[in-house]
Amino acid sequence: MKIAEALTARADLQRRIEQLRARITANARYQEGEEPAEDAAALLGEAEKDLARLRELIRRINATNARLDLGADGTMTDALAARDVLRLQHSLLVDAAAAASGSGSGFRQMRSELRQIAALPVAQLREAADRVAQELRELDNRIQEANWTHDLEE
Structure with a gap:
């Protein structure tokens, strides 16, 4: 993977995490007797996985930049x-x-x-x-x- 591709992937992950944040906060509470549109706990799990991938990608980008x-x-x-x-x-x-x-x-x-x-x-x-x-x-x-x-x- 080229550095430019990694930078694009990083931006995509950051956007996805922000979208997940909005979906999580929109579904974190719901009215009694109703069902939330999405499972906030499952969305939070997705966000955690994406955050781990983002951390690793940023680490690799920074390591490459420091040595290049x-x-x-x-x-x-x-x-x-x-x-x-x-x-x-x-x-x-x-x-x-x-x-x-x-x-x-x-x-x-x-x-x-x-x-x-x-x-x-x-x-x-x-x-x-x-x-x-x-x-x-x-x-x-x-x-x-x-x-x-x-x-x-x-």
């Missing part, structure tokens, strides 16, 4: 951490540029009011955000390539 060498990007774990930080950095730069430019705030200034001045260089922030976005896309492509070319460890 991506060259200049370090291990897959290093690359994932870098990607998370790049996403946060990009968001911060975009928000700072938007705030400094006054866009999106619905702010309108009257002639009689004091002028608002940007405390940050908007153009430079947007250029930096573009550079970070490019770096993020390139790193994400390398991560995706590794996910589809490397097998999941046992």
